[in-house]
Amino acid sequence: MDNDSKDINRLADHLFRHESGKMVAVLVKIFGTENLQIAEDVVQDTLMKALETWQQNGLPENPAAWLYRVAKNKAIDIIRRNKFSVQYDFSDSERILLQSEYTLNVVMDTLWTAEQVNDDLLQMMFACCHPEIPEESQIALILKTLCGFSTAEIAKSFLSNDDTIAKRIYRAKEFFRLRKLRPEFPGVSEISGRINAVLKTIYLIFNEGYNATHADTLIRKDLLDQAIYLTGLLCGNQHTQLPEVYAAMALMHFHAARIDSRIGTDGDIILLSSQDRIKWNTSMISEGNEYLNKAATGDRLTSYHIEAAIAYEHCIALKFEDTNWERILFYYNLLENLHPSAIVSLNRLMVLFKLYGSAYVINEIASAPDTAGWEKNYLYHSLLGEIYAPSDKAAAIGHYMQAQTMTQSAAEKKLLSNKILALG
Amino acid sequence: MKEYLFLFRGGDNRDMETTTDAGQAQMQKWMEWMGGLAAQGKLGPAQPLEKSGKLVKGRDKIVTDGPYMEGKEMVGGYLICKAANLDEAIELSKNCPILDAESGIVEIREIQELKR
Numbered sequence: 001m002d003n004d005s006k007d008i009n010r011l012a013d014h015l016f017r018h019e020s021g022k023m024v025a026v027l028v029k030i031f032g033t034e035n036l037q038i039a040e041d042v043v044q045d046t047l048m049k050a051l052e053t054w055q056q057n058g059l060p061e062n063p064a065a066w067l068y069r070v071a072k073n074k075a076i077d078i079i080r081r082n083k084f085s086v087q088y089d090f091s092d093s094e095r096i097l098l099q100s101e102y103t104l105n106v107v108m109d110t111l112w113t114a115e116q117v118n119d120d121l122l123q124m125m126f127a128c129c130h131p132e133i134p135e136e137s138q139i140a141l142i143l144k145t146l147c148g149f150s151t152a153e154i155a156k157s158f159l160s161n162d163d164t165i166a167k168r169i170y171r172a173k174e175f176f177r178l179r180k181l182r183p184e185f186p187g188v189s190e191i192s193g194r195i196n197a198v199l200k201t202i203y204l205i206f207n208e209g210y211n212a213t214h215a216d217t218l219i220r221k222d223l224l225d226q227a228i229y230l231t232g233l234l235c236g237n238q239h240t241q242l243p244e245v246y247a248a249m250a251l252m253h254f255h256a257a258r259i260d261s262r263i264g265t266d267g268d269i270i271l272l273s274s275q276d277r278i279k280w281n282t283s284m285i286s287e288g289n290e291y292l293n294k295a296a297t298g299d300r301l302t303s304y305h306i307e308a309a310i311a312y313e314h315c316i317a318l319k320f321e322d323t324n325w326e327r328i329l330f331y332y333n334l335l336e337n338l339h340p341s342a343i344v345s346l347n348r349l350m351v352l353f354k355l356y357g358s359a360y361v362i363n364e365i366a367s368a369p370d371t372a373g374w375e376k377n378y379l380y381h382s383l384l385g386e387i388y389a390p391s392d393k394a395a396a397i398g399h400y401m402q403a404q405t406m407t408q409s410a411a412e413k414k415l416l417s418n419k420i421l422a423l424g
Numbered sequence: 425m426k427e428y429l430f431l432f433r434g435g436d437n438r439d440m441e442t443t444t445d446a447g448q449a450q451m452q453k454w455m456e457w458m459g460g461l462a463a464q465g466k467l468g469p470a471q472p473l474e475k476s477g478k479l480v481k482g483r484d485k486i487v488t489d490g491p492y493m494e495g496k497e498m499v500g501g502y503l504i505c506k507a508a509n510l511d512e513a514i515e516l517s518k519n520c521p522i523l524d525a526e527s528g529i530v531e532i533r534e535i536q537e538l539k540r
Contacts, residue, residue: 093462093463093465093467094462096462096467096468096469096470097455097458097459097462097467099469100458100469100470100471100503101471101472102451102454102455102458102470102471102472102501102503103451103454103455103458103459103470105451106451106452106454106455107455
């Protein structure tokens with residue numbers, strides 16, 4: 001393959017990730033969620049045709065518009081082929097206008113305008129995060145239909161296998177098929193509950209990219225990129241630009257700004273204390289800060305607000321020693337009040353350790369009513385390792401080894417091995 | 425609510441063309457009229473008809489070519505719409521783009537309901 005076609009492939013790859021979801025969303029509006037498969041097939045055909053044509057003739061002036069035009073014409077073909085097999089139903093006026101030769105072309109043109117396309121994508125996001133679809137299926141579905149990931153890429157992202165992912169997607173599609181769900185923005189009374197589900201799914205995608213559960217840097221960056229892209233769309237739409245959306249966007253910016261210093265060239269994790277802060281992306285941090293300012297409206301304080309504030313504290317510390325642990329502790333206390341969970345209290349313990357040392361934390365653990373939630377998390381054992389490292393090497397190694405058995409991430413395992421070696 | 429069949433006769437017999445400005449404008453008019461019916465939940469299926477056709481006639485089933493009458497009175501398409509009564513159906517038909525031409529006719533026929 002020559003360089004030109006390689007360039008085209010790379011460009012196409014990036015473009016396809018963003019555009020395929022939009023096209024699926026528009027096509028779902030045309031064919032209904034029950035025909036999601038048809039929508040995906042049209043998009044696949046369109047992308048194939050794009051690759052073929054572009055490799056021969058070079059990129060068109062406006063590649064996205066080119067894709068939309070081809071997808072639109074394919075959709076018109078499909079409607080024309082199926083036209084007369086459709087029963088008529090006065091209640092579905094959109095469908096009727098699409099199925100009449102008098103109006104088909106005009107309706108089609110209005111469906112593919114940029115503004116409309118973005119709305120459709122967001123509405124489809126709400127459909128994918130329908131409360132009756134299991135969370136794990138929501139994630140797989142969003143990555144597959146809206147982010148243009150292949151089943152294999154999703155399986156790789158979530159350390160699962162193709163079969164499992166395919167089944168999750170299949171179940172979600174069955175739900176659509178049976179319910180004929182119509183993608184739409186939730187009403188004002190519903191939106192804050194529904195947006196939570198959407199943000200949660202996006203944030204899980206982000207975390208999968210942020211945490212080094214797999215070594216493939218490209219996939220990781222893609223996951224981060226997609227999560228920020230989708231949240232950006234939510235920030236830009238009047239139906240969805242809520243304080244918690246801005247807060248989540250800020251949080252993701254503060255984390256993503258530091259990703260390059262967090263992972264070494266060999267995929268190793270570099271701890272916050274030894275990260276090269278020069279590598280932090282300052283423009284991304286200030287962008288994040290702008291989002292955080294926008295998030296400071298209304299009376300709702302969400303966990304995204306607090307987590308963003310914590311991440312911001314880390315971002316503004318020029319050296320690790322400058323970290324304002326008191327303020328971070330204050331935020332963790334807030335977070336624990338708002339959403340008590342094992343992972344929050346565990347993170348709080350780590351801050352207490354930084355602030356007051358091992359004796360304090362041991363005491364804190366001893367007086368905790370229940371440590372079962374912590375025991376299940378490798379971070380707890382890793383923290384115990386650090387607590388005991390100066391005083392009791394054998395105990396520390398034991399804890400590190402215990403932690404190793406509890407993480408699936410090769411990079412985490414290696415980090416723990418290094419800690420054990422340092423003690424030896 | 426009753427259902428009415430609109431038969432479009434005569435009028436501007438150009439097909440729905442996407443290539444010319446006049447065609448585009450014409451399509452836009454159909455969209456406005458039918459979109460209005462759809463918004464009121466009164467629109468059923470509607471399609472233009474091909475120009476060529478056949479006639480099959482009588483017991484001998486003699487097949488002849490169309491068109492069957494003068495071109496300007498030929499049925500060019502149909503639309504089914506819901507209306508409370510014939511008067512409403514007449515009102516609803518008045519914005520049909522077929523009537524932009526002097527020769528355009530909308531023939532309105534109530535569709536019989538099944539007798540219970």
